[in-house]
Amino acid sequence: MASSIRVRATANGDTTEVQALIQHPMDSGFVKDAQGNLIPPHFIQELTFEYDGKPVFVADWGPAVSKDPYVKFAFKGGKKGDDLKISWVDSKGATDTTTAKIQ
Numbered sequence: 769m770a771s772s773i774r775v776r777a778t779a780n781g782d783t784t785e786v787q788a789l790i791q792h793p794m795d796s797g798f799v800k801d802a803q804g805n806l807i808p809p810h811f812i813q814e815l816t817f818e819y820d821g822k823p824v825f826v827a828d829w830g831p832a833v834s835k836d837p838y839v840k841f842a843f844k845g846g847k848k849g850d851d852l853k854i855s856w857v858d859s860k861g862a863t864d865t866t867t868a869k870i871q
Contacts, residue, residue, distance in 0.1 A: 775868035777852045784846030784870055786817060786825070788839045788854060796831035811859050815839070818853040819846055846870050 772791035777784055790812065797809030809831055817825040824843040846852070848870055855865040 772864050773854050773856075773866045775852065775854055775866065777846065777868050777870045779846050779848050779850075779870050782844055783842050784819070784852070785842045786840065786852065788817075790815070790837050790839070790856065790864075792836065792856075792858065794831070794833050794835045794837065798831070809859055812837070812856045813859055815856045816854070817841075817843075818855075819843065819850070824852075 774789045775786065776788075777786045792812055793810055794812065795807045795810040797806065799807050801807055811831050811833060812829050815827040815829065816823055824845075825839075825841050827839070829837075850870045852868045852870055853865065854868065855863065857863050
């Protein structure tokens with residue numbers, strides 16, 4: 769299966785800027801479907817970005833984050849050609865992981 773995470777990481781001097789778009793329904797558990805039934809909660813609980821084996825960004829999310837979340841941040845370090853690992857775990861135990869090359 770193709771990853772549901774699209775990432776762009778760009779090294780600029782001693783800082784790396786990261787932009788990520790994550791495809792996920794992020795259902796809160798408070799929205800009803802067309803038949804009036806509540807859609808069960810299904811959302812990313814933890815999102816982690818790792819560089820050189822160390823976390824550079826960790827987000828603990830709840831049901832209030834919108835569908836297909838977009839994340840943008842920068843961290844000190846990172847060089848062109850290095851790997852950035854991105855992973856998440858959701859409320860149903862599903863996971864996704866991908867690696868992006870820093871440009």
